[in-house]
Amino acid sequence: MIMQDKVFESTTPPLEVLAFRICEQDFCFDLDSVREIRGWTETTMLPHAQPCVKGVINLRGAVVPVIDLAQRLGLGTMEPGPRHVIIIAVLEDKTVGLLADVVSDILVISRDDIQPIPEIVDAATRRFISGVVVIEDRMIRKMDLRLALPAADRTAA
Amino acid sequence: MSDSGANALRATFFEECEELLEAMQDGFDQLEDDPRDAERLNAVFRAAHSIKGGAAAFGFEEVVAFAHEVESALDRVRGGHCDVDAARLDLFRQCGDVLSDLLAAARGGTKAPPGKGGDLLERLTAAVGGAAPAAFEQAPDFQPVTLDLTPAAPAEGADEPSHYDIVFHPLPELFASGNEPVALFRALAQLGRIEVDADLSAVPPISELEPGRCAITWRVRLQSTAGEARVREVFEFVDSQCSLDISVVSPAAQADVGEPASSPRPGDDAPAIPSLSDLVAAPTAADNAADTPPPARTAGKTAHLPGQTIRVDLDRLDHLINLVGELVIKEAMLSQSLMGVEGATGTDVAVVLQALQHLVDDIQEGAMAIRAQPVKPVFQRMARTVREAGAATGKRVRLITEGEHTEVDKTVLERLVDPLTHLIRNAIDHGLEPPELRAAARKPPEGTVLLSATHRSGRLLIDVADDGGGIDRERVRAHAVARGLVAPGVALSGGDIDNLLFEPGLSCKDEVSKLSGRGVGLDVVRSEIHALGGRVSIQSDPGEGTTFSISLPLTLAVLEGMLIEVAGQTMVVPVSAIRETLQPAMAAVDTIGAAGWVLRSRDGLMPVVDLGAAFGFRPPCATLDGHVLMLIAPDNTPPFALVVDAIRDQRQVVIKSLEANYRRVPGVAAATILGDGKIALIVDPNTLPGAPGHPEFADSSLQLAV
Numbered sequence: 047m048i049m050q051d052k053v054f055e056s057t058t059p060p061l062e063v064l065a066f067r068i069c070e071q072d073f074c075f076d077l078d079s080v081r082e083i084r085g086w087t088e089t090t091m092l093p094h095a096q097p098c099v100k101g102v103i104n105l106r107g108a109v110v111p112v113i114d115l116a117q118r119l120g121l122g123t124m125e126p127g128p129r130h131v132i133i134i135a136v137l138e139d140k141t142v143g144l145l146a147d148v149v150s151d152i153l154v155i156s157r158d159d160i161q162p163i164p165e166i167v168d169a170a171t172r173r174f175i176s177g178v179v180v181i182e183d184r185m186i187r188k189m190d191l192r193l194a195l196p197a198a199d200r201t202a203a
Numbered sequence: 204m205s206d207s208g209a210n211a212l213r214a215t216f217f218e219e220c221e222e223l224l225e226a227m228q229d230g231f232d233q234l235e236d237d238p239r240d241a242e243r244l245n246a247v248f249r250a251a252h253s254i255k256g257g258a259a260a261f262g263f264e265e266v267v268a269f270a271h272e273v274e275s276a277l278d279r280v281r282g283g284h285c286d287v288d289a290a291r292l293d294l295f296r297q298c299g300d301v302l303s304d305l306l307a308a309a310r311g312g313t314k315a316p317p318g319k320g321g322d323l324l325e326r327l328t329a330a331v332g333g334a335a336p337a338a339f340e341q342a343p344d345f346q347p348v349t350l351d352l353t354p355a356a357p358a359e360g361a362d363e364p365s366h367y368d369i370v371f372h373p374l375p376e377l378f379a380s381g382n383e384p385v386a387l388f389r390a391l392a393q394l395g396r397i398e399v400d401a402d403l404s405a406v407p408p409i410s411e412l413e414p415g416r417c418a419i420t421w422r423v424r425l426q427s428t429a430g431e432a433r434v435r436e437v438f439e440f441v442d443s444q445c446s447l448d449i450s451v452v453s454p455a456a457q458a459d460v461g462e463p464a465s466s467p468r469p470g471d472d473a474p475a476i477p478s479l480s481d482l483v484a485a486p487t488a489a490d491n492a493a494d495t496p497p498p499a500r501t502a503g504k505t506a507h508l509p510g511q512t513i514r515v516d517l518d519r520l521d522h523l524i525n526l527v528g529e530l531v532i533k534e535a536m537l538s539q540s541l542m543g544v545e546g547a548t549g550t551d552v553a554v555v556l557q558a559l560q561h562l563v564d565d566i567q568e569g570a571m572a573i574r575a576q577p578v579k580p581v582f583q584r585m586a587r588t589v590r591e592a593g594a595a596t597g598k599r600v601r602l603i604t605e606g607e608h609t610e611v612d613k614t615v616l617e618r619l620v621d622p623l624t625h626l627i628r629n630a631i632d633h634g635l636e637p638p639e640l641r642a643a644a645r646k647p648p649e650g651t652v653l654l655s656a657t658h659r660s661g662r663l664l665i666d667v668a669d670d671g672g673g674i675d676r677e678r679v680r681a682h683a684v685a686r687g688l689v690a691p692g693v694a695l696s697g698g699d700i701d702n703l704l705f706e707p708g709l710s711c712k713d714e715v716s717k718l719s720g721r722g723v724g725l726d727v728v729r730s731e732i733h734a735l736g737g738r739v740s741i742q743s744d745p746g747e748g749t750t751f752s753i754s755l756p757l758t759l760a761v762l763e764g765m766l767i768e769v770a771g772q773t774m775v776v777p778v779s780a781i782r783e784t785l786q787p788a789m790a791a792v793d794t795i796g797a798a799g800w801v802l803r804s805r806d807g808l809m810p811v812v813d814l815g816a817a818f819g820f821r822p823p824c825a826t827l828d829g830h831v832l833m834l835i836a837p838d839n840t841p842p843f844a845l846v847v848d849a850i851r852d853q854r855q856v857v858i859k860s861l862e863a864n865y866r867r868v869p870g871v872a873a874a875t876i877l878g879d880g881k882i883a884l885i886v887d888p889n890t891l892p893g894a895p896g897h898p899e900f901a902d903s904s905l906q907l908a909v
Contacts, residue, residue: 090881090882091820093819093884102865102874104880104881107526107532107876108859108864109863109882111864140863140865141864142864
């Protein structure tokens with residue numbers, strides 16, 4: 047389902063995002079970085095990985111780590127099953143799989159519609175969320191993928 | 204031209220230069236064996252000329268100027284002004300080195316290191332007896348050298364003009380490579396008076412005309428004082444792209460017309476001038492007769508043609524190899540799922556699948572072979588290292604290479620350069636004795652370093668051997684004791700002492716020399732070789748010399764692995780690291796503390812490491828019953844015993860990078876994909892947390908808490 051939201055006159059081009067759901071919350075990030083969406087497959091455990099790293103999967107011959115976004119965002123752990131999906135995204139030449147409950151839409155949003163997140167939200171969440179968009183009463187949290195991935199976090203830490 | 208197009212051209216030029224430099228050094232080697240090999244000399248000359256021409260097109264003026272001088276010097280040698288002797292060859296080789304430096308600088312866009320170039324050129328020019336090099340000439344000049352020199356071979360009449368009869372027919376390749384007959388005729392015209400006739404008899408009617416094929420054969424009559432070599436030179440670069448017949452109709456021979464062919468010219472002990480009847484009867488005979496003054500002949504027609512090659516972008520090749528790897532996995536998955544079907548064995552499907560399996564194996568082997576490269580370029584670089592190290596230490600060294608056509612994966616080859624350079628320097632600096640000691644030991648004053656490569660049982664073996672004094676074991680031992688690497692009084696075999704050389708911090712040269720001896724040495728070589736999945740060993744005979752032997756896998760893409768199971772996960776342990784496997788019930792395992800074990804073995808006490816716990820997959824197991832012990836001998840750390848749950852299989856696995864999309868994980872070398880499409884980690888015993896020498900295990904709980 048594609049929802050063509052009304053684009054207000056603005057100086058910046060509209061943004062295409064992939065919206066998905068984790069633990070009853072709506073998130074989205076730039077569609078540009080998304081490569082494909084796959085069903086959940088059993089992963090191979092990695093030694094001494096951070097808890098959000100669920101292991102690695104074989105993506106047509108490439109070894110790709112799978113990140114549990116719920117764990118990463120502090121929303122609790124997911125017990126992945128056949129109903130879950132893995133969003134394959136490419137970021138800075140690295141391919142990652144992102145574990146999500148379900149993918150909902152591809153949305154076109156105006157950059158002007160992205161609102162900064164209120165101060166009250168805790169710092170840990172604000173590290174990964176760059177803003178929110180409200181569409182038809184749904185609040186969609188826009189995620190900054192670069193910050194959400196553990197590798198980037200590791201270098202920052 | 205677009206920028207990327209120009210860049211691609213530049214890249215091609217530099218690649219070609221590498222090949223040309225290789226051909227040059229090759230030529231020098233062969234000239235050393237046979238200094239009168241005119242063909243080699245010509246090949247070297249052509250290489251220098253091509254480098255100059257290409258460099259001029261890209262505006263690398265320093266390269267052009269230098270190559271020009273080298274070319275001029277080569278031309279003087281070619282013209283028979285001086286012989287090819289060892290001293291001149293050495294100078295030429297050094298020029299090759301400088302040229303390589305200049306090209307490298309041009310490639311990197313940097314300024315060439317200032318230096319020996321000018322001085323070298325002066326020495327070279329003096330050695331070949333030419334005029335002082337013209338101060339850096341700028342303009343690209345494609346026929347520069349020959350015109351300002353006196354005619355080459357004295358045997359060919361310098362005063363009386365010779366008559367040449369040239370029959371020239373261009374092949375389609377000539378035009379494809381951008382050459383043009385008119386330009387050739389113009390060049391001929393510069394040598395003397397020419398008459399050109401076009402033979403149009405073979406020109407077909409226009410309906411049958413093939414545009415790419417030239418149907419005209421030209422006959423050129425040239426009257427010139429230039430030697431035959433000069434005439435042939437005009438065709439030097441189109442040699443293989445035309446049919447060419449040059450015969451000499453010398454004035455003397457013309458005068459001979461009518462005389463009996465057998466009558467010898469009195470007092471003529473110079474090379475026989477072919478009689479006209481010979482020329483008419485058999486042009487090849489004339490060729491042979493004219494062959495007598497060897498340095499002046501250009502026998503381009505028989506020039507060595509290298510095997511046909513194509514350039515392929517490495518990424519595209521790797522992509523193909525990746526896909527083939529995928530094919531192998533899919534095929535294995537198919538076989539595995541068919542196995543699960545009742546009564547499938549023996550059916551047509553199973554038979555076809557079997558055939559497919561063989562085919563896929565062949566394809567994989569073929570794909571891997573494309574990445575294989577001969578070790579020759581690396582060996583040639585070592586020749587330079589030998590020259591430089593010899594000069595730095597004041598020792599006379601001869602490098603002998605064997606098996607330079609042995610092939611190995613490109614990546615392995617590239618990473619061999621540093622360790623080999625190190626070993627060669629080591630052999631010259633430490634291995635070979637100073638001249639006075641060699642004389643005392645009644646050895647030839649020139650030391651020999653042998654560099655050889657062979658294939659043995661699916662591995663590449665490289666030996667670096669010197670004929671020096673061997674390892675001074677007493678001194679090594681003293682050093683090791685002084686540095687606390689060995690306890691005093693421990694009994695060590697000769698081989699044990701030799702292997703101490705690989706220990707970090709042990710340098711055996713008393714004074715720090717220019718080349719080596721700063722304590723970073725053979726341990727680095729060993730770790731580099733280990734990183735390639737190889738091994739290095741020493742064999743030394745006092746007074747006879749030392750041999751370093753390197754054994755390497757032919758590719759970094761596959762690995763012989765033992766499939767094991769730990770905490771429900773399948774993993775791979777490289778077979779090269781496993782010394783033996785043991786059943787704990789049979790082994791002498793003792794408990795120390797709460798959950799620590801040691802194994803008593805022939806080599807002393809060994810710690811026991813539980814792989815599942817070391818990786819944090821499960822708490823340490825309470826008992827070893829039902830597990831298997833693997834004796835692991837890592838490269839840099841003491842041996843230990845590894846506890847695994849079960850051993851499944853031994854097979855070749857395709858190595859997949861974990862770092863490409865994730866990052867380095869301690870204890871994991873890489874990953875592989877199993878027959879069922881799942882990923883298995885390849886254990887790296889060198890960096891395993893909890894193994895001896897790796898304290899990370901203690902901190903692993905901290906890492907988990909992140």
